[in-house]
Amino acid sequence: MSQKKELLKINNLKQYFPIKGGVLGRTVNNVKAVDDVSFTIYEGETVSVVGESGCGKSTTGRAILRLDDPTDGTIEFDGTDLLSLNKKEMRKMRKDLQIIFQDPYASLNPRMTVRQTLNEAMEIQSAVPRDERNDRIAELMETVGLQPHQADRFPHEFSGGQRQRIGIARALSVNPKLIVCDEAVSALDVSIQAQVLNLLKKFQNEWNLTYLFIAHDLGVVRHISDRIIVMYLGKIVEIGDTKSIFENPQHPYTKALLSAIPVPDPEKKTERIFLQGDVPSPIDPPTGCRFHTRCPFATDKCAEEVPELRNEDYMTDGHAAACHYIKAIESGEHQPTRETSKVRDV
Amino acid sequence: MSDEKILEVKDLRTSFFIEGNEIKAVDGVTFDVPKGKTLGIVGESGSGKSISALSILQLIDSPGEIVGGEINFKGQNLLDYSEAQMRKVRGNQISMIFQEPMTSLNPVYTIGQQIREALKIHRGLDKKDGTEKSIELLELVGIPSPRKRVTQYPFELSGGMRQRVMIAMALACNPELLIADEPTTALDVTIQAQILELIKELQDEMGMSVVMITHDLGVVAETCDYVAVMYCGKVVEYADVKTLFKNPRHPYTVGLLNSLPRSDVDQEELIPIEGTVPAPHEMPDGCRFAPRCPFATDLCHSELPNLDDVGEGEQVRCWIYTDEWDGDPEVKVYEPEKRTSED
Amino acid sequence: MTVYIIRRILQLIPVLLGVTVLVFLLMHLTPGNPAQLMAGENAPPEMVAQIENRLGLNDPLPVQYFDYVVGVVQGDLGTSMRYNTPVIDEVAPRFWVTIELALYATVLSIFLGLIAGIISAVRQYSVADVSIMIVALFGLSMPNFWLGLMLMQWFSINLGWFPPTGWGSPEQILLPVITLGTAGAAIIARMTRSSMLEVISQDYIRTARAKGVKERIIIYKHALKNALIPVVTVVGLQFGALLAGAVLTEEVFAINGMGRLLVDSIMNRDFPVVQACILIISVVFVVVNLLVDISYKFLNKRIDLND
Structure with a gap:
């Protein structure tokens, strides 16, 4: 990893969208779409950002291309700080930074x-x-x-x-050097989607392209990615190489997300973790760990302390999850605090 | 095949008449739904799966029209029913839920008003009883504080909650058949899991039969007992779910499985289906799939195969499984080992 | 809700101030000396100067404007230069005539427009639909003074069914109201049609059908309430257009409304009356539009008025 060239380096990225209100139309609150996100993409790899609606994955992609102006943080691309560029310089930079949208017709x-x-x-x-x-x-x-x-x-x-x-x-x-694929294959039927995915892979091999892949379809993500970033409510909850994320997920949210995917094999038994309720509003996100309101393992500590991304000794290099209890859950020491899982009968 | 059938669709044809052209969206579709079971209808956009579902309840808007076939529900052909008789079936014996929970509820009426409506039409419940029953239904579909929710408007609810309301509305009169048209396509995956589980639980509890329209093979594998695969307005394969995934026969079904990126196993590569779905006005004469089929012969290009029985309750519309087949007699349509490196 | 209404009312203040500034300047920058006009064409200059002095016409413009606004706020709209009576006494009775005319015309155009629009939408491309749309196009294209003259010619002069002029009795009211309401009815019919057609293709209409709801109830209960939202906007705007149209209609039918008063006062350079008329029309227009916005709340629960 270390000898690879860093192509895109994002530090403490924040993207807030103000909400106006009251008699005078002042900013009364913010939608914290992306809240303190940092990651690095190396040249020639595919990194996917996954998560459900409102997790901030698309906002992150837009911020990198400066389609919205980030509230805070730095975005370093190929050694240049993108946020310090003026409009003209940024336009030039877009030669190296391209985006493919979900709806090709609209774009x-x-x-x-x-x-x-x-x-x-x-x-x-x-x-x-x-x-x-x-x-x-x-x-x-x-x-x-x-x-x-x-x-x-x-x-x-x-x-x-x-x-x-x-x-x-x-x-x-x-x-370009980097292409942001924002749900680029989501609207396509599976037979066509496979054609486009293969095409993207082919170009990557030929021209050493780097992809930032934003998607909600985890099958697609597993197929195309080298590394995966899992986001929840504007924060990164887990990051790691594809194999580690899919085969050894650490964060309870990642586990729930992966277990929720319907598997196209009627004879496979899967243990499903059902999350309670909906994703909370990003306007007033929960305190502490943002997932604590739905997490099967949550404790009082989770409601108070914001967990940092951490790598435990049994995890692969570069694999990290933002949860206080990953080690304790892994060892079985920390048990679920609410009943949520269920084995699907075949 | 001894199971009782709640719904038998035979040679259903629904066309759209646009500028003097007939577009055959559903072109001779045949399938049946065993009582208490779930039939999945799977296909890509333009396969006619949603139009088939809407045709069952005769909810096809002009310029669309059902031009032929039979829809036998408990032995009665619904196509012989008058509009007034059909209204007694809709929302009562057969209910339907739709893809877009965000737009499928009327924005200007409360949740309670909308659930009550079906109860009033089919059960004659007044406002008070209707409200009580609505609250019961909301509780049944797992909506927290239902007493508060009945007075709320759709915009006050999330997508997942709205789909639960749609389900509550559909179940209001204990239907014998529920048609779910891509019920989770617009929802996030964790919410999808909740909704699919809910439909399953309610099905077990109420003993209803379900038609699940979807493009997602994962959803099919998880929720369905039988599957009809549709391509270009026709059913190309019908089988029970285990057989379909273990031993798919139609090259299109195989193509779908091969091009599906899976989250549960590592795949070396995806094998896409070459080409694109033909436009409705340039349908091939022979097998609709022939232009994209790796096994197609002259016969496939010139003549349309029938949907024939190939085993116990299995049907496939492909020349390979007939005596007329003029290609390689040893052809292997499905080679599972080609797909995955692990598993 | 209350916050929203308060905010909207606060927003009215600059709008209305702007109106007074515009009207005030417009009248003062047009040629012709009102003092001369009041005194008579051959009056001696001293007399003109005296009148100018009394009316404050020699003060700097901002001072005159300030005096005017202070007066208005106290309910004093000034004194008519022509009749030498308080403007309020001139305007008030005529104001109610015009409002009556505009209200009747609005009711007529909503009634006709909605029915025609719904029939058109429900029977899209039928003979009824095509006929309604052709009639609506005529109604829209016809200048209302011409329509008024034609109605008068036919029904008053040739057939003698209605009196040709005046205001008060039901017979007198009918022709002017039709004259003024036709264009609005046509616009509302077209708007209702397109709005209904859009709503009918929505997912929730299909949901209602899938519940077994009767087609008639789907149209009147599920579709109409949603379709009305854009129609209400048009009605609000239409009311403003009606006030303008009232000027011509009142001229044609010789109705002593505010429209005629406004025209007469402009001819006579009766500044205070003109200012009062325009101010009142503006206030009515702005208030009607505020009411329209508030009525959204009752039609569409999704509009959060606090935002």
Whole structure:
């Protein structure tokens, strides 16, 4: 790990969105969408951020591209502090930093042909000399599995999967270093999703691309990621390599999340941990550990002390979970304080 | 196959008539639901699974129309029913819940008003009794402080809570059949687990039958007893759930399983289905799946196979399993060892 | 709720002040000396100067404005230059005539517009729908003074069913109200139609059908209440347009309402009356829109008025 190059380094990132109210319309409170998040992404790897709605995973992705301006923290990309850049410098930086959205249709200009869209991307970033652009477009179209002559069509003439390929082609057109994939395959049917996932993997191998993958589908995440970050209510609850997260999850939330996924195998017995209720509001998140209101293992300490990410000796390098009791739970010393699990009968 | 069938759908056809063209969204669909069991209808977008479900209750809006087939519910063909007779079935003997809990409740009426409505129509309960029964139902679906909730409006509830309200509403008159159209697709995975568990518990308790429409094979494996796989408006495979996952027969079913990224095992690679679903106006003449099928022969491209019995309660619509098959006689459609490196 | 209403009322103050500033400046910057007008064309300059002095027309503009606003707040709208009577006495009786006219026209346009719009939406693309939409387009495109003249020609002069002018008896009221309400009815019908069509395709309508609710109840209970939300906005805006339309309607039917008073006063450069009329119309408009916003709360529970 240590000899790998750090491509993106996020320190103490906070993103609050103010809520206005009262007679004078002052800021009465904040939605703490992302609250003190730090992590590093190394060149050439795929890191996934997972969690349920409202956990702050998409906000984190947007903050990295400065689509929203973060409230606090630093984002260092390839040695440059992104938050210190002005608009013009940031625009230049976007050549190296691309994003693919969930809804490819909404993110493509319906009045521009694919060629115009790709041309514009290259023009803005002056990534490719003008006379080479048509060749480059043909090459890109083929790379993403489309016919070069389809470049003169409009977005509505393509299917959802094809539009997502165009979104990928646009992101690739400027030779970026990092691509943020914000639920990039979530809207696709599974047969098409597999095509796009394979495509993303192929490009990574060929061009040493780095992906920050934001997704809620844990099957997709397991397939594509090298490392995984699990978020809950604006905070990282667990981070680690894919194998450790899936096979040796430490945080009670990660365990519950993984156990909740329906497994496409009717003969497999799974123990399911049912969480009580809904995710609390990020406006007034619970004190202490934010998961304590739903956690099967919660104690009074959890309601008071904010747990730090910690690595215990039995865990792999770089695997850490933010829970006071991981070791005690692992050893069986700390038992659930409420009844929540259930074995599914086959 | 000796089980009593609560619902038998035969050769159902539902089309949309747009600008003089007939788009066959559901094109001769046949399946049945054994009493007290759950049938999963699985397929990707455009497979016609939701239209099939809406057709059962005849909730198809213009320009859509049911153009043929039979929907036998307890031996009676619902397609022979008048609109007034159908209204007595809807929400009473057959209920339905939908994909989007956020938009499926009327924003301007309270939860109580909306649950009460079905009770008033089918049971003639007045406001007082209706409210009491609504509170009971909310309790049944696990909504905390139901007495307070009946007076609240949908926007005051989370997505998971709203889906519970939808279920309470659907169960108000003890239906014999519940149609759940992607009931958890819009929900987070931990909430999905709660809702699926709830449906299962209530099914056991009330003995109702369920039709579960979904695109998620995990949901199918967990909740269904039987499965119908749909592709382009047709059922391509029907089997009990264990058989379907252990021994899938149709190349499309196999393709779905092979392209599914799984959270429970490590996979070397995903094997996608090549190509895309054909547009409704350019349906192939032969097997709908032939253009994407790795095994397709001339026969597949030119003629549509029937949904034939291939075993005890198993049906598949594929030439490979017929005597007419003109391709490799030793063809292996499903090779599980190709999929996973562990497990 | 209360916080919201208080905040909205506070927001009215700058709006209304702005209106007074605009009206005040507009009248003072237009050519023509009111003192001269009051004194008569051939009056000696001393007399004009005396009148100017009495009316404060020689004071700097801000001082005049300040005096005006202080007066208004105390309920003193000034003295009519033409009749030499308190403006309030001139305006008050005519105000009620205009309000009556506008209210009747609003009721008529809501009634006709809603019924036509609902029929159109429920029977989309039917003969009824197409006919209603064609009639609505006519109603919308017709200038109301022309419609008024045509109605008068047919029903008063040719058929002799209704008196051609005046205000008070039911016969007198009908033609002006139709004249003024038609455009509004057309707009409301179109709005209701499109709003209903949108609502009918919503998921919760399908939920209601799946419950076994009768189609008629689905339309009137489940769809209409939701469809009304945008319609109410239009009604509010329409009320403002009606006040403007009342000016022409009152001229055509010779009704002694505020519209006629306003026109006459502008002709005569009767500043205080013009200012009073515009101020009152503005207040009515703003208050109606406030009521519209508040009525949202009762239609749509989702709008949190405290935000």
